[in-house]
Structures are given as structure tokens and as C-alpha cells.
Amino acid sequence: MTAPILSVKDLKVTFAIHQGKRWPWSPARSLHAVNGVSFDLSQGKTLGIVGESGCGKSTLIRAIAGLVPPSEGQVWLDGAAIDYNNRRDMQTLRRRMQMIFQDPIASLNPRMTIRDIVAEPLIYFRPEMSAADRRNATRDMLDRVGIPERNFNRFPHEFSGGQCQRIGIARALVSAPQILLCDEPVSALDVSTQAQVINLLKDLQAEMGLTLVFVAHDLGVIRHISDDVLVMYMGGVMEKAPASHVVDAPRHPYSQALLSAVPVPDPRVKTTPQVLNGDLPSPIDLPPGCLFQSRCPKRIDACRNVRPALLGSANRQVACLLEDV
Ligand SMILES: Nc1ncnc2c1ncn2[C@@H]1O[C@H](COP(=O)(O)OP(=O)(O)OP(=O)(O)O)[C@@H](O)[C@H]1O
Numbered sequence: 115m116t117a118p119i120l121s122v123k124d125l126k127v128t129f130a131i132h133q134g135k136r137w138p139w140s141p142a143r144s145l146h147a148v149n150g151v152s153f154d155l156s157q158g159k160t161l162g163i164v165g166e167s168g169c170g171k172s173t174l175i176r177a178i179a180g181l182v183p184p185s186e187g188q189v190w191l192d193g194a195a196i197d198y199n200n201r202r203d204m205q206t207l208r209r210r211m212q213m214i215f216q217d218p219i220a221s222l223n224p225r226m227t228i229r230d231i232v233a234e235p236l237i238y239f240r241p242e243m244s245a246a247d248r249r250n251a252t253r254d255m256l257d258r259v260g261i262p263e264r265n266f267n268r269f270p271h272e273f274s275g276g277q278c279q280r281i282g283i284a285r286a287l288v289s290a291p292q293i294l295l296c297d298e299p300v301s302a303l304d305v306s307t308q309a310q311v312i313n314l315l316k317d318l319q320a321e322m323g324l325t326l327v328f329v330a331h332d333l334g335v336i337r338h339i340s341d342d343v344l345v346m347y348m349g350g351v352m353e354k355a356p357a358s359h360v361v362d363a364p365r366h367p368y369s370q371a372l373l374s375a376v377p378v379p380d381p382r383v384k385t386t387p388q389v390l391n392g393d394l395p396s397p398i399d400l401p402p403g404c405l406f407q408s409r410c411p412k413r414i415d416a417c418r419n420v421r422p423a424l425l426g427s428a429n430r431q432v433a434c435l436l437e438d439v
């Protein structure tokens with residue numbers, strides 16, 4: 115196996131929060147948004163991340179990108195450990211890793227033409243480029259994402275959501291990063307536009323040798339785009355495996371419940387979504403034992419006290435005490 119381009123080891127993110135009235139002397143409590151996530155990702159591959167709202171998907175990729183400070187853990191880019199407090203490391207990170215967001219319109223500056231929006235990263239990351247080369251690179255990139263040149267002097271509000279996401283992708287990729295972190299980039303788009311944007315991302319990935327981390331709620335989308343998948347719950351990883359394994363034969367009880375809710379496009383196949391009863395634990399006072407125990411239909415007594423580690427083979431890892439590994 116080739117050395118991973120991105121390695122994340124035991125990454126944790128906590129937020130200090132004040133509950134109730136905020137007095138200067140009231141102590142802050144820690145909200146555990148990401149609880150020890152680890153993975154390796156090889157160049158040119160796609161890691162999909164799924165899980166319910168609030169499970170820490172965005173916080174995880176924002177922490178990797180250096181947009182929120184990790185409280186513990188380590189990230190390596192191409193074998194080099196990143197120091198998020200070091201300016202030079204952060205410059206390298208920003209040049210080599212870019213991010214696209216869920217709301218394509220809000221993530222573009224409304225006062226800039228799309229030509230300037232896409233050209234802007236080149237000013238920071240490729241300062242040696244002449245103005246003419248910058249113009250050419252911008253034109254090529256907008257052309258690759260399917261925006262015709264006659265539209266280059268228009269502003270973001272004059273485009274549809276799908277076109278804005280294409281412009282966002284052009285901006286993220288114009289400086290030729292190695293890794294693209296995608297935070298639900300198609301959730302706000304209609305189904306046919308989703309498919310176009312995903313196919314565009316896959317084409318650009320193949321052309322540019324890009325490595326993708328792709329957050330989505332839609333398991334169909336995840337199955338289509340990902341090589342491997344992380345299933346997250348309460349900031350932790352419940353299952354990690356190739357996309358086909360997770361989607362076609364999930365092993366963790368939480369992955370099984372998530373998958374049971376996905377409609378099957380065949381009227382002869384009857385599916386019964388598994389309803390998860392029970393409350394989610396508070397991310398502020400994490401309980402001992404398995405984080406999924408309050409909703410798990412398969413829990414046993416031991417689940418109350420033992421936090422299952424993510425164990426298994428290189429092909430599939432599951433964090434569940436019932437796993438015979
Ligand atoms: N800046 C912040 N301050 C305090 N808590 C935060 C902050 N950002 C996120 N959180 C909390 O961290 C947890 C994880 O949030 P996050 O946005 O990463 O979830 P998510 O999986 O991306 O959810 P969604 O699918 O809705 O986007 C949640 O409990 C959230 O309330």
C-alpha cells in the first residue's frame with residue numbers, strides 16, 4: 115500500500131460552552147464534538163463520512179483544515195506532521211488542502227465577479243504568476259467546471275445553486291490543491307443537479323489526481339463517490355470499511371439503522387426503516403460504555419460500562435462489543 119497523503123490519528127475537538135446565564139465567573143463546560151477519530155487516506159481516493167446531524171462531521175473536517183483547533187490528536191499531510199500553531203505549516207496546509215461548503219451561494223463573495231472570485235486564490239498561493247497567466251488559469255478552470263466565458267463578469271446572485279457550486283469548486287481547485295474537503299456540497303441542490311456536480315467532482319478528481327474527503331447525509335451519494343466510508347456517531351467512528359461493504363452489508367447496529375432508512379428503487383423490495391428509540395446522550399456529559407447504548411436494539415449489559423474500540427481487519431473495522439474479531 116502507498117503511503118497515505120492524509121493521516122489522522124486520535125483527533126479530538128472540544129468546544130468550551132456556557133450553559134444558562136453567562137456570568138464572567140460561570141465555568142465553561144466541554145462539548146465533545148469529535149472523540150478520537152483516526153484514518154489514513156491514499157492519494158486519489160475518496161473517504162466518505164456519514165452520520166446523523168450533530169455527530170461531528172463538519173467539525174472533523176474543519177479541524178483537519180485548521181478552521182477549528184483540535185484539542186488532541188495529530189494530522190499528517192504527506193508524511194509531515196502539521197503544527198496548527200505554526201504559520202508556515204498553515205500556509206502549506208492552505209495551499210495543499212481546500213474546502214467546499216454546503217451553501218454554494220453563501221460561500222461566494224457577493225460583491226466580486228466570478229472571474230475575481232476564482233482568480234483570488236492564485237494571488238495568495240501562486241504570487242509568482244503574471245496577471246495574464248492568472249487570467250488564463252481562471253478561464254481554464256471555469257471552463258472545466260462548465261461556466262461559459264460570457265458569464266465571467268457576472269456576480270454570484272445571478273447564478274443558480276448548481277452553477278454557484280461549480281464556481282465554488284473552480285475556486286477551490288484553481289490553485290491545484292492535493293486534497294479537497296467537501297462538507298455536504300450537494301445537499302442544497304436538486305437531485306439532477308446533485309448528480310451533475312458529483313460527476314464533475316469525479317471527473318476532476320481523475321484528471322487532477324485529487325484526494326477527496328466527502329461528507330454527506332445521502333448514503334446513495336456516498337456509495338457512488340467513496341472508496342472507504344466512516345460512519346460517525348457522537349463524534350466517534352462506529353464503522354470504517356469500503357463503501358460497498360458499509361452500504362450493502364453494514365455490521366454496526368447504528369450503520370444498520372442508518373441503512374434501513376434508505377429507500378430501495380425497486381417496488382418489489384419491501385424495506386422497513388428501523389426506528390431508533392431512546393435519547394441521544396449529551397455531548398457535554400458523555401456516558402461511560404458504548405456511546406450508542408441508549409438507542410441500540412442489540413445492547414447487552416456490558417455495553418453500559420465498556421467503550422468498544424474500533425477493531426477489525428484492514429478491510430473493515432467496527433466499534434461494537436458484539437463483534438467477534
Ligand atoms: N462553534 C461551536 N461551538 C459549540 N459547539 C459546536 C460548535 N460547532 C459545532 N458544535 C457542536 O458540535 C457537535 C458537532 O457539530 P457538527 O456541526 O460538526 O455536526 P455535523 O455532523 O456536521 O451536523 P450536520 O449534519 O447537521 O451538519 C454538535 O453538538 C454541535 O452543536
Ligand code: SF4
Pocket residue numbers: 367368404405406407408410411412413414417422433434435436
Ligand atoms: S457495543 Fe453494545 S450498545 Fe454498542 S453498538 Fe454494540 S451492542 Fe450496541
Ligand SMILES: [Mg+2]
Pocket residue numbers: 171172173297
Ligand atoms: Mg455539518
